[in-house]
Amino acid sequence: MTAVRPEHEFDPLTDPLPAGGHGSPWFRADNIAQGGTQYEVQAQQAQVSGDAYARVADVPAAPPQEWYAEPAVDPVPAPGPPLPDPVPAPVPLAEPEPDFVPYDDATMALKRIAEPPARPTGGRAERRRAAKARGHRAPSGSAAAPAEPVASGRPPTRAEARRAAKARKDSPAVVASRIIGELFITLGVVMLLFVTYQLWWTNIRAHQQAGSEAKKITHDWASGKQAPGAFEPGKGFAIMHIPKLDVVVPVAEGTSKHKVLDKGMVGHYGQGSLKTAMPGDKSGNFAVAGHRNTHGEPFRYINRLKPGDLVIVETQQAYYTYAISGMLPSTSPKNVSVLKPIPVGSGFTRPGRYLTLTTCTPEFTSTYRMIVWGKMVDERPRSKGMPDALAG
Structure with missing residues (x-):
């Protein structure tokens, strides 16, 4: 009869491990079939011991399992309805590169913008910064909206349009300054034209008229139409030559400004x-007047005449030559004593045949008169030809 092991040897807590385990003293390899499971080992031990408590029939069957099974795989979910294709995100259009790279006046850092920034509509600090960026200081309290919003692209409202139109409208001070400026410009142009007329055009016109009158005088002399005697006012009767000044000018009767002097001629006090007196008189003072500036200015440089310089008066009958003897640089226009038969201040003390030239001084004014005197030194009939001063 097989011996039965004590009860404490079958304590489940000290049940040996399967074959190939550790070396427990309760483990005997000859009692366990090789390759059996734990349940099979317990059944065999029960048969050997004959213990009814450990009968094979009472041992529950265990499902076969491998000691080194693969890890379980997560269950695959059941396929659902197909998802719609993803909608691609819109690709933003590339903005054109700006022509300029302004700087941000708040951070002093460069930044690129595609177009000039819209006028701000925010707080006072923002408006001030934007005004400073535009080059002028925004007025305090100004909240004008842009006429054409750039960022939103929407058309301006009626209030915005009114504010923009009011901002574009010039102030009364600006309008007044513009009008005054235009008046000054117009006045300057008119003065420039007047000066051009006086200094340039009057001389051209007077030279033309004087030249035409000189030709007419010589033609009358040659044809015998002009007879010696009294001459009508404004009518030419002689030609004056001043060789030193290269002056050849007709002499007309009278000193009328419009009929004689302004036509470039010399006028006789008659x-x-x-x-x-006339040049042909046996005694007296032959006095004439002429412009120093504008209208032909025949006496422009008579202040350059020196004692001994010659002045020749050509008439229908003869050539009368005068030699310069003295000058009065300035005198009052009311001083008519210089025109007397013996001119006062000329240095002449007795009657003779004298010449007096009068003109205005200083230049471009008529405040005073300049007087030049001469004395006749030669009288030559035309039949004897020109004097040596003109022939040379």
């Missing part, structure tokens, strides 16, 4: 209380 009327009223200022009547003076």
